[in-house]
Amino acid sequence: MSDQHSDKPIIGVTIGDYNGIGPEVILKALEGNQLAKLCTPIIYGSLRVLNQYRNLLEMKDWALHGIQKPEQANIKLTNVITCWHDHQTEIEPGKVTPEAGQGSFASLKRAVEDLKEGKIQALVTGPINKDNIQSEDFKFPGHTEFLAAAFGKDEALMFMVAGDLRVGVLTGHIPLEIVKTHITAEKLTAKIEQILQSLKGDFGIKKPKLAVLGLNPHAGENGLLGTEEIDVIQPVIKAFKEKGQLVLGPFPADGFFAAGTYRQYDAVLAMYHDQGLIPFKTLAFNEGVNFTAGLSAVRTSPDHGTAYNIAGKNLAEPGSLLQAIYLACDVSRFRAFNAEMDKNALISKPQPSESQHPAKSGGKQRFN
Numbered sequence: 001m002s003d004q005h006s007d008k009p010i011i012g013v014t015i016g017d018y019n020g021i022g023p024e025v026i027l028k029a030l031e032g033n034q035l036a037k038l039c040t041p042i043i044y045g046s047l048r049v050l051n052q053y054r055n056l057l058e059m060k061d062w063a064l065h066g067i068q069k070p071e072q073a074n075i076k077l078t079n080v081i082t083c084w085h086d087h088q089t090e091i092e093p094g095k096v097t098p099e100a101g102q103g104s105f106a107s108l109k110r111a112v113e114d115l116k117e118g119k120i121q122a123l124v125t126g127p128i129n130k131d132n133i134q135s136e137d138f139k140f141p142g143h144t145e146f147l148a149a150a151f152g153k154d155e156a157l158m159f160m161v162a163g164d165l166r167v168g169v170l171t172g173h174i175p176l177e178i179v180k181t182h183i184t185a186e187k188l189t190a191k192i193e194q195i196l197q198s199l200k201g202d203f204g205i206k207k208p209k210l211a212v213l214g215l216n217p218h219a220g221e222n223g224l225l226g227t228e229e230i231d232v233i234q235p236v237i238k239a240f241k242e243k244g245q246l247v248l249g250p251f252p253a254d255g256f257f258a259a260g261t262y263r264q265y266d267a268v269l270a271m272y273h274d275q276g277l278i279p280f281k282t283l284a285f286n287e288g289v290n291f292t293a294g295l296s297a298v299r300t301s302p303d304h305g306t307a308y309n310i311a312g313k314n315l316a317e318p319g320s321l322l323q324a325i326y327l328a329c330d331v332s333r334f335r336a337f338n339a340e341m342d343k344n345a346l347i348s349k350p351q352p353s354e355s356q357h358p359a360k361s362g363g364k365q366r367f368n
Contacts, residue, residue, distance in 0.1 A: 008039050009121035009332045010070060011325060012114060014107045015045025016126025017133075019092050019100045020306025021316035023053040026126060028318035029325060030078045032062050039329050042070055042079045042120060044107040046086040053091065057314055070119040083107040093312025101132030109137070112150050115297050121336075122298035122328035124321070127306045130173075141173030144292055147299055155187075157194040157293040159267075160277060160303060161327060162284030166203075166267040167276045168195050168293070179272045183215055183228050188236045192247060195267050198293035201338065202331045203266075211256070211265040212237055212249030213275060219252045257283070277303075286319040289327050298332045300324040 013030075016022030027050065030041055043050065047066045054060065065077040073079040083106040089099070108125065115123045125143050140146040148156035160167040170191050171182045192210065199208035212233060213219075216226030223230050233250045240247035251261065253270065257279035262268050270276030280288060281303060288303035302320035310316055 008037075008075060009329050009336075010073060010119070011039045011041050011122050011124060011328055011332075012070075012111045012120040013041055013043050013124045013325070014111050014126050015043060015049065015104065016107075017100045017104045017129045017306050018045065018049045018089075019095050019097060019311060020127055020129065020308055021304075021311050022126030022306065023050055023091075024057060024311070024314070024316045025302065025318040025321040026050075027053055027057060027059060028316070029321045031059055033076065033078055035325065036076050039325065040073050040075045040079070041325070042067070042073055042081060044081050044083055044111040045126075046084065046089055046103065046107075047080045047082050048086040048089050049091055049103075050080060053312075056091075056093075056312060070114055081110065083110045091312070094308045096129060096132055096308065098132055101129060102135070104128045105133050105135060105138050108143075108146070112147065115299075116150065122300070122332040124324045124328050125299065125301040126321075127302065127304060129306055143299075143301060144172060144290075147292055147295060151295050151297065153294060155190070156295055157191060157198065159195070159198060159291045159293040160280045160288055161291045162280070162288045162323070164266075165262065165280065165284055166199070167262075167280045168267060168269045169271075169273055169276045170269060171272045173273065176272065176274075180215070180228065183232055183271060185232050185236050188212075188232060189239070191269060192236070192240060194294040195269060196245065196247075198291075199266050202291075202293065202298075202334065204334060205266050207246060208266045209246040209264070210248070211251055211262065211268045212247060213253040213256060213268065213270050214250035215271040217252070217254070219250045286317060287323050288320055289324045291327060291331070298328055298335065300328045300331075 013026055026043060035041060047064060050064055065074050065079045067073055067079050067081055084103055111123055114120050130142055138146065144156050144158050158169050158172050168191065170188060171179050195210055196208055199205045214233065215228045218225055220226045220229035229250045237247050237249055253275050256262060290301045290303050292299040302324050304320055307316060
């Protein structure tokens with residue numbers, strides 16, 4: 001890498017489905033190398049595709065730096081690794097094509113390889129189409145499940161983050177009709193442990209306070225509207241309380257966010273995807289970040305999808321992607337800080353500064 005003495009994290013950013021808004025929000029977030037003081041970005045995708053969008057969005061005065069491997073990255077520029085033979089690739093904004101799906105997987109595969117090898121410090125993934133990416137090599141409901149498998153985990157935690165608002169989900173990308181079968185004591189215990197570990201190890205919260213939502217309306221109404229709360233959720237919460245953990249609930253989901261009760265907790269665990277993500281995106285759509293907790297590596301993504309309806313129209317806002325990059329930088333620095341301190345337990349451990357501490361700086365935009 002040029003200028004080897006830099007201690008900035010190298011952040012990989014996958015292009016996602018290049019006919020969606022991924023390339024546009026990436027280019028807008030990184031335009032003019034505005035994040036060069038914070039990190040060294042490497043876009044995994046296609047230099048040809050990005051240049052087509054750069055021309056479409058009239059960003060012609062800003063050049064991208066093509067490289068073949070992370071070691072060649074220039075810390076002052078926005079670097080691009082082309083992940084497939086792209087001499088004939090043409091963008092079709094707003095269209096669902098097999099080629100765009102293949103490209104999104106090629107960029108993801110290469111980026112994850114570099115992430116596992118420690119060549120990049122964190123990964124920010126652009127939005128994919130969960131249908132056209134499917135292949136013999138990708139048979140997953142989404143990024144989270146793919147990354148869990150890549151890092152040898154049975155499951156990872158989808159953790160939605162926007163400043164002090166953090167929402168996890170017990171069940172992710174599965175049909176609603178089978179959610180009930182996944183509400184087990186073992187799964188709930190594992191997810192709560194993942195959240196508590198992440199709040200401590202990634203966000204620097206020494207004694208995290210977690211709220212757990214109920215599955216049924218009114219949290220089951222003492223068994224009248226369902227028994228999952230009595231049979232599964234309450235006993236698991238009780239077990240954590242007996243260990244001295246601040247895990248409370250189950251709370252009725254309908255009024256929990258509307259009443260602002262979430263502000264009293266460091267995180268919230270919802271029972272299924274929409275129960276957690278609908279209120280989260282309502283509260284923080286333009287700043288929300290999807291953080292994959294429970295992995296040995298750092299991965300974030302914006303909380304929106306491909307948005308084909310506005311692709312290529314210069315309407316997409318980069319706010320969520322920017323926040324995803326900020327959080328990736330924060331958590332990777334915080335993990336590195338803790339790892340360095342753990343090397344020598346005799347050294348008095350200083351408190352990280354706000355710029356190092358994601359609990360202080362996560363979700364707060366540093367650039368106007």
